Amino acid sequence: MKKLKNIKLIALSLMAIFTMNSCSDLEIEATDSVIKGALIFEGVANPAEALSGLYGQTWGMLGDQANFFALNEVTTDEQVIPTRGSDWGDNGLWRSLHAHTWKIDHGFLLTTWNQLNEKVLKATEIIDPLSNASSQQVAEAKFLRAFNMYFVLDMWGQAPFRNATDGASVTPSVFSASEAYDFIINDLNDAIAGLPNIGPSSETKGASKAAANFLKAKVILNSERYTGSEPNYNEVISAVDAVESAGFGLQAGYFDLFLPSVDTETVLYGEIGIGNRIWNGMHYNIVSPDNGGGGWNGFSTLAEFYDLFEGDANQNYVGSGQEERRGFVPDASNADPNTNYGIGYGFLIGQQYDANGNALSDRAGNPLNFTRDFDLQNSSETQAIRVIKYHPYDGSGSASFRAHEIILRFADAHLMRAEAMLRGGGGSATAEVNELRALRGASPLSSVSLDDMIDERGRELYVEFFRRNDLLRFDQFTKNWEFKDPASVGDTTRNLFPIPLDALISNPNLVQNPGY
């Protein structure tokens, strides 16, 4: 029996060894991701690629028709998405923006809040000395941080901040509007110092001294809303002058500016697919060779906005007296598969045509005739005027969904300078405005008031996502327009968006804006 006992002993000890040997420390292994420092931030894995990602995500945010774009355009008189039968109802998502009846749980608010703030932290991580980024990379990150934080400030009036070395369990501090303003200006000054000088070229998709000066002009021009004191208009003028001295200036040929080719107006562009900008307003039966599926028949504009332009109030065909920026609708005589696919430029009203000049119908077979009038809640497929600034025809005949969206355009800076002059910076605002109007083939104005200024900005910069910002500066965001809820007219609490509920819960340092 002794032998048996030994065997048992061996079996037992072997089992014990077996068990002990197989113990794992359960430490995570970096097999498909970089884990630096495990729990605490020890710098980004690669500053150049982190920066590339930050650019890409910022452009991605701007290319979307929903979220950021919708909050800055559909909340204004420039864009409206009427509900068309079962289309575009979306539980009032779009109507509430235009009517100024959005609520705290509006889905775009949380997404945009997350998108902007996420980029602020990613920039902070690159800027952190632990990341060992080059001085130019730091300057680019500061520009992008200023850009993203600026919109947090502009839309919510406060901005949360987190240090790169804080983990998820640290509650971020919150900058007041004036603190955030100072922080942004600081970043922009640092960025201007560290960024390269880039003139008009295909390189303007990266941040440059000119882009930072442009943004600085914009932030200062709007600063009264953040600091309560009058902006230093001379600083706005000198910042725009700095943009100009980098080689940027106005250029003729309005719709050519939105092509991917180099021009002197594009201070900053993003590599963003522009399909959303093309198709969100086009009818299903408006097609181009690369998009047989047609448009999505949503985004439209108010007749009152359309009427800001010179030209016939009820049509926009070639020769109906319209100014260049209002565009035109090709008809049977000028629809052409080689220049426009039958799709118009600018504002589309009246009967629409295909590439061969045949009149188009809607899905039920009625003429596809866009009308001035519509109903916010209950429109037909064909009602309301559509807007198209980027065009599927880009001259190459192939890549209609080119990825080139303008983010900062010199005409905006030019008008900011004129406005700064008008508001007290000295110089002739009227001359500045007429310089632009002459280039666009519009008749000169004898003098320019603030109302003329905001209208001129609308005519030049429509659907380029600064309309909300502009209206706020001119105290017109709360004015009445068609389909705005009467209770919201004059309601200044609408000037800021509510902090989304999930954000409030996640950070007790945030204070809900008044009125929500």
Added chain:
Amino acid sequence: MKQSLFKHPLFLIALLVSSVSFGQAIKGTVSDANGGLPGVNITIAGTTSGALSDFDGNYVIEASEGDVLVFSYVGYQTEERTVGSEMVINVTMSEDLTALDEVVVIGYGSTTVKDATGAVAAVRSEDFNQGVISSPEQLIQGKTAGVQISNTSGQPGAGINIRIRGTNSVRSNNNPLFVVDGIPLSGGSTVAGGDVPGVGGNPAKNPLNFLNPNDIESISILKDASATAIYGSRGANGVVIITTKNGRSRDGEFTYQFNVSSSKPRETYNLLSSKKFLSERTRLGLDNSADYGSSTDWQDVIFRTAASHNQNVSYSKSHDTGSYLASVGFGNQLGVVENSNMERISARLNVNQRFLDDKLKISLQGTYSRINDQLAPIAGSAGFRGDLLGAAYSANPTWPNRAGFDETGGLLNPANLLAYSSGRANTNRYLASLSAEYDISDDLRGKVSVGIDQSDSDNYSVSSKNLNSTGSVTGNGRGSYNNLEVENELLEATLNYNKTFGDSKLEALVGFSYQSFRNSGINSSAWGFGTDDMDQMGDDMKSIVNNIANQIPGSFQQFGYAPNLSGVYVNRLFPDVAQEFISPSGSIGAIKSLAVDSYDNTTELQSYFARVNYSYKNKYLLTATVRADGSSSFSKDNRYGYFPSGAIAWKLSEEDFLSDSNVSTLKLRVSAGITGNQEGVGYGNYVRRERWGGLGISDSGEIFLNSGVGAVAFAEPNLKWESTVQYGAGLDFGFNDDRLSGSIDVYSKETQDLLFLINTAQPAVNPTQFKNLEDSKIVNKGVEFGLAYDLVQSEDFNWSASFNVAYNDNMVESLTGEYLSANVNGPGLTGATAQKLQEGYPLFSYFVRVFDGYNADGTPIITEDPQFVGKSALPTVTGGFSTNLSYKRWTMSAYLSGQFGHYVYNNTANAFFTAGAFNTSRNVLPETLTSGEGLGASAEASTRFLEKGDFVRLQNLSFSYNLPLSGKGTFKSMVLSLTGQNLLLFTNYSGLDPEVSSSTGGSLPSIGMDYGAYPNPTTITFGINAKF
């Protein structure tokens, strides 16, 4: 740390050493009605000496006069014989018909229902559901109280929802832990997902499809904490233990099963015919230029009557020292929607062999399966154009049934989608477990097991350039090729101590378990195909991806190319983050743009556990379990969770005061315990990790290399186990030798420290992160009741019936924050949701606007804001009724199931069956146009589409005939059967079927959403089961 499972061959060798036997012999033969019975356990009462009968039923045992021999065998009544002067004792065993004596496989052991202290249930193969069974859980659907099994759709091999005692977690995985032959499966999918261009992601497949249902011997369900605690961290949602068959036949026996079936959709929508479509348009003053002159029933185009077949051959044999079983199966199940089917080839080998006078037992259970899925373009997350089903419901009936027809005004032509989209998934899977069990002494047994679960799956989803109306797909073609490799390894060691002293019986178990789960693979998308042959498109993607991957030196995360790039980019993470361009040899010209991303990560679990079962006088039973679980998903300080449980049971029927009554069973059980959950948290969510951002191909085929490298997870060292505290009590009863038997259980489960994907406080690297929600509590309380009665027991005629019902009440008792979930999809429904998670309401509570008819213009009158409407998608009552009738050689069985108290959101109607949809030339139901809704009305998500989901279904009706064979010919037995599944449905739900759950997307998993769900078919099956 990676484990090599066969690192210690010495151990196995050490166990292969002989021991010594002794004594003087009593001989005999043990038999049953059919002859000698092998494998009967013969022990001498009060000792641990024992023997087993050989393949002829013969046995030899050392015993002295006066010893009592105990003959026991699973499924037979135990016999006792006292040794007298004679040296030969022959025993005839009789089958034990008492259901409650069934053996239940519990974690790391087995017990009988009579001796179980926890809430456990077992269903054996003879009680399994019949018909077309594509995966194991369908075998036991409705058989057990408190176990709710729902198909997510009628697609062959579709995913399942199994809820044992309610829904505990708010993450995706509320399914129980599946343990197959001792191997706990990973909760993840093994089938590579795909994305049908222009439609959406493939719905999840059932993780159990790889198992051939014919191979299964029994399925045990562990419901309460005392039973599941041995699986600790992974038992919070209950445990389903699947045991496959072993060789049983002494003479060797072939079993051949064959069935052939025919399925069709149980119901289709009563859509407007083309004639009615046009007359209604005229009546409503709409232009009839939408008349394209044809008359097409689009449901006819996409639905079909599908024939399926399934064949299985197995050979099983037992002998002196072991047994084996081998089986092969082949089946092809065709879906009732065109282009959907599942083909399965499977093989199994189970071997048990005893060595060293039966002291060492080696077991091998191995299976291989190959599953080929064909996937129709159907997705619960389909956008405003819908998927194949949505297209068929809404397509203009005057369109011709022609794939090339493209005058659809941007809507989908079902014939076009069917012809020019293709989805295929091919999955190979191996699952093998090998164990060695050794009787170290009479009381002590050691066991070591290793298990491997390996799968390799490819998914090809393509749409050719001929697909109309889908942006950049048309004219170019788009596709995805994804590969998923899963490699799970298991190592377990247990020591088992059994001792009887006096009236006490002690059983103790200690063990160690290590399991690793590795997922690796690639996801790729492609644009611009040279061919419109869809099989060729798939092959092109695979060969180009593999060709380039093989030429990349070193490791990579991503690679790809596009017309706007010069060369093939390679994005690396190791040794350093870098982007390079290479020029691989070989042609890549068949595809214009390709973007490939890869992943490879491993999570690990390591556990130590112990269990004690103690019984006194076979009346008082006690079980205590503790398990320590470590997970690599948590940081060092929170890595281990400790999960204790205990249960006591009192067998009142063994007490003297009941001994003379007709109470045959009466047992009271009480249990309490804590189980953990970390499923769904996944790899490395507690550390800051960085990866290359995802790269997409633009609509014009470009790739912009600006996704960069950024954090995919934020440092969160405080992540820890979610835990569920459970209390339960139960009473098992039986009268008249258990002719009437049943059980009643009550329970309460409280899940706390919910692991939840919350919104991170911004600024943050990700919009959401996992966090344990402090003060969170989800409570499930319920009652389960089961009753079985043998109505008639006679020689020729038997009739039995059983019934089970369960009530579960779910409540989110405390939770910080409010979370909208369950997206409502379709035209005009972007951003709409139907449910909300908030404290004070059950999970999956509906939160929508309240509908109150139409105003004079036909505009729906709805409340301005959505609100809780006091309705939830979770059934409160689930039940099943089954009955068996047998007369001589004929058997009939029927099974009805029902769910009650829940509501279904009819997203299909919301998306497609509105007057506004008709106005935009989509087809609708006749009643849509008489509802009072105006043609221009927008259809917001509202209570208008919320309907009671109560139903009773005749799930299964089966007749079988056992042919009278002499037993002397080739065939030992032959049973013919005819089975109908899903024959009748009683419900007031207006959609096709209330038992649906489309995964419509959202911040939380959705249930109760019916969005163009794949219809549950009605199936008639003819089957032959022959033994020879």
